[in-house]
Each structure stands twice: as C-alpha cells, then as structure tokens.
Amino acid sequence: MSTTLSDKDRKKRKKGKAKKHRKSKKHDQNQRTRVQNPKQVVTQYNKILRLFKQGGTMSAAFKHLGVDWNTIVATAPIAELFFVAPERTPKLLSMVKGLH
Known part of the structure; x- marks a missing residue:
C-alpha cells in the first residue's frame, strides 16, 4: 500500500470549498460625491427625489448619484427648510455662519 494520494483523491480534495470573490469597497468609495454648501445640498436632494419619483428606490x-445614505440624513433638514421657507433660508444660513 502506498501512503501517497491517488489522482482521484487529489482532485476531490482540491474541489473542496471555493474562495468567494467579493466586490471591493474601494470601488464604491471612489464614486462618492461631497457637497460643500447649502445650494449643493438642495440640488443633490432634488436629484434624489427626481430619481425616486421616476419609479426607483431611495x-x-x-x-446612482454616489451619495451615502447618512449624508442625506444629515443634510436633509437644510434642503427641507429651503423648500418650506426659501425666503428665510439666507437669513438662517448667515446666522449659522456667524456662530462658527
């Protein structure tokens, strides 16, 4: 008797568990965009709402826009305030800038 594995045994052993390939997270992070002022926040919010109304999901x-969910959560109040009271928004923003 031989202690070495036969060709059939080697093939069976190699089949075993195959490695799963996962999508790299770096790819998603490169596509993200950043808003830097309130006007960009409102524009970005409008784009998301428009895409959602066209029959997609949030x-x-x-x-599609390369925006993180938490970013929208954090900036949504700025956009909603602009929609509700556009005439008051510049005054409020100037007050916020004065605090920093």
Missing part, C-alpha cells in the same frame, strides 16, 4: 437613487 437606495438606488443614492447609488
């Missing part, structure tokens, strides 16, 4: 709209 997460699909975020992916």
